[in-house]
Amino acid sequence: MSCIGTCIGESSPTQVAFISKSMPRSGEYVTLEYDGKKVLGMVEGLVRGSPSISGDILDPGIVEKILGFEGEEEQYVRGNVKLLGGVETLEIPRIPPPPGTKIHRADSAVLKKIFGSGTIKLGRLLSHPDVEVFVDGNKMISRHLAILAITGAGKSNTVSIIVDGILKLNGMPVIFDMHSEYASAQFDGVKRISPKLNPIYLSADEFKILVDVGKEAYVQERYLRKAYSAAKEKVREGSKNFITDIISTLEELQASEEDFTQSERNALVGVINKIEDFESKYEGLVNPHVGDILDEFEQGVANVVDLGSVDEDYADVIVSHVLRKILYRRKNKKIPPAFCILEEAHILAPAFRSTLSKYWIDRIAREGRKFGVGLCLVSQRPKSLDPNSLSQANNTIIMRLVEPSDQRHVQQASERLSDDLLSQLTSLNIGEAIVLGLMTKIPALVKIEKFEGKLSGGDPDIIGEWQNASKSSKEKVEKEKKEVDELYGGMV
Numbered sequence: 001m002s003c004i005g006t007c008i009g010e011s012s013p014t015q016v017a018f019i020s021k022s023m024p025r026s027g028e029y030v031t032l033e034y035d036g037k038k039v040l041g042m043v044e045g046l047v048r049g050s051p052s053i054s055g056d057i058l059d060p061g062i063v064e065k066i067l068g069f070e071g072e073e074e075q076y077v078r079g080n081v082k083l084l085g086g087v088e089t090l091e092i093p094r095i096p097p098p099p100g101t102k103i104h105r106a107d108s109a110v111l112k113k114i115f116g117s118g119t120i121k122l123g124r125l126l127s128h129p130d131v132e133v134f135v136d137g138n139k140m141i142s143r144h145l146a147i148l149a150i151t152g153a154g155k156s157n158t159v160s161i162i163v164d165g166i167l168k169l170n171g172m173p174v175i176f177d178m179h180s181e182y183a184s185a186q187f188d189g190v191k192r193i194s195p196k197l198n199p200i201y202l203s204a205d206e207f208k209i210l211v212d213v214g215k216e217a218y219v220q221e222r223y224l225r226k227a228y229s230a231a232k233e234k235v236r237e238g239s240k241n242f243i244t245d246i247i248s249t250l251e252e253l254q255a256s257e258e259d260f261t262q263s264e265r266n267a268l269v270g271v272i273n274k275i276e277d278f279e280s281k282y283e284g285l286v287n288p289h290v291g292d293i294l295d296e297f298e299q300g301v302a303n304v305v306d307l308g309s310v311d312e313d314y315a316d317v318i319v320s321h322v323l324r325k326i327l328y329r330r331k332n333k334k335i336p337p338a339f340c341i342l343e344e345a346h347i348l349a350p351a352f353r354s355t356l357s358k359y360w361i362d363r364i365a366r367e368g369r370k371f372g373v374g375l376c377l378v379s380q381r382p383k384s385l386d387p388n389s390l391s392q393a394n395n396t397i398i399m400r401l402v403e404p405s406d407q408r409h410v411q412q413a414s415e416r417l418s419d420d421l422l423s424q425l426t427s428l429n430i431g432e433a434i435v436l437g438l439m440t441k442i443p444a445l446v447k448i449e450k451f452e453g454k455l456s457g458g459d460p461d462i463i464g465e466w467q468n469a470s471k472s473s474k475e476k477v478e479k480e481k482k483e484v485d486e487l488y489g490g491m492v
């Protein structure tokens with residue numbers, strides 16, 4: 001165990017300053033022995049200096065001279081150690097470490113014991129690549145998870161590693177796949193679920209969004225609700241023409257003797273037009289012949305709801321519909337516990353707009369723990385994500401994040417993200433993550449494992465595609481020229 005520094009100055013039970021001659025790494029684990037205990041800590045806030053090269057020197061020549069004279073020998077490194085707890089119990093000791101306590105690089109054996117006890121493997125410690133990092137699956141699912149990073153940093157890869165881990169435990173992951181990237185992934189069992197909905201199972205609010213009847217269109221809403229429940233009744237009685245049934249109810253109303261005002265008549269015509277638009281827009285998706293989408297979910301496979309070809313309104317309806325029903329069915333113990341993964345969570349649960357999904361995401365964030373429904377919010381724009389839902393995620397995997405406003409937003413939602421860890425977010429490489437929350441005993445800097453089951457949605461080879469296209473178009477021209485030459489025997 002190599003010594004990397006010595007405690008100096010005033011310490012507290014949770015923090016101590018140190019001085020060192022060598023340069024430890026920020027985020028590195030260290031151990032200190034005092035009060036008869038071995039305590040684990042994390043290196044933070046590193047600064048480096050030299051007593052003879054102070055900040056008020058104005059002539060670079062003087063710096064050169066001092067360096068020539070004394071080399072780098074006199075330089076020091078200062079930093080803090082955040083104390084995480086005794087290596088056995090991880091309880092914070094009551095007594096602060098005394099000045100002069102030696103700080104050692106943590107032993108892999110100690111770290112293996114801490115990170116080896118979880119149920120889902122994420123990857124390896126950045127500072128100790130021989131230490132595998134497992135997290136507590138129960139806590140990850142019941143206390144929800146947020147995966148946040150800029151585009152291309154490795155969010156979908158992390159999702160795949162987690163799904164793979166859940167499947168090894170015979171779990172039930174449900175992925176709302178906004179870009180059709182998971183359906184072809186080689187999980188140990190994957191089921192693509194087509195985004196078709198049977199209108200009979202929809203709520204009136206869900207149907208209203210698809211028909212685009214706005215929030216303030218009360219009269220239109222009244223007629224729509226009337227026609228919608230009449231058509232539902234007819235479908236129950238065996239009708240196969242849901243949309244025609246709605247329109248005919250509305251037309252009957254229009255033709256009735258009722259004493260409508262002009263604005264009521266306009267509203268009726270408006271609803272009929274909207275239903276016709278809805279029919280052409282969602283033809284094939286809303287279909288009275290399909291079963292209940294919830295009956296398609298299975299335990300032990302990745303349930304991928306393919307939303308790659310639907311618009312945002314439709315995605316909102318299907319996500320809220322599925323979340324609502326999963327919560328209800330879990331309350332009645334009709335389905336196994338589920339982990340619902342929402343890609344592009346900032347679209348489904350935006351910060352400054354209300355959507356149906358946002359309501360159900362928020363409900364599951366609050367109630368899901370009791371009923372075994374977990375949420376995983378995945379986003380590249382954390383500042384646009386509903387802060388309520390984000391703050392309910394008691395576990396966070398943060399990868400490279402550059403925008404200060406995104407970083408602040410994440411820090412506000414996760415009290416465990418210290419300023420020092422926050423400052424490291426810009427320097428993380430692809431696949432490197434800060435893992436925080438109840439699912440891990442202590443915060444960790446992790447290199448997430450690469451998912452080998454090939455996921456579409458990785459970085460495309462744009463230049464290669466252009467070149468192939470221009471090569472094949474040149475070949476086509478050559479071929480046509482040759483054919484013309486052969487046909488006219490070189491006469492043209």
Ligand SMILES: Nc1ncnc2c1ncn2[C@@H]1O[C@H](COP(=O)(O)OP(=O)(O)OP(=O)(O)O)[C@@H](O)[C@H]1O
Nearest residue numbers: 151152153154155156157431448449450457458459
């Ligand atoms: N842990 C990792 N190890 C090695 N390569 C990785 C790792 N994570 C991601 N990559 C690679 O980086 C690329 C982008 O990863 P990924 O698609 O997971 O990013 P993303 O954050 O989901 O991006 P987007 O915001 O566009 O969805 C992929 O080609 C992937 O193979």
Ligand SMILES: [Mg+2]
Nearest residue numbers: 155156157457
């Ligand atoms: Mg992705």
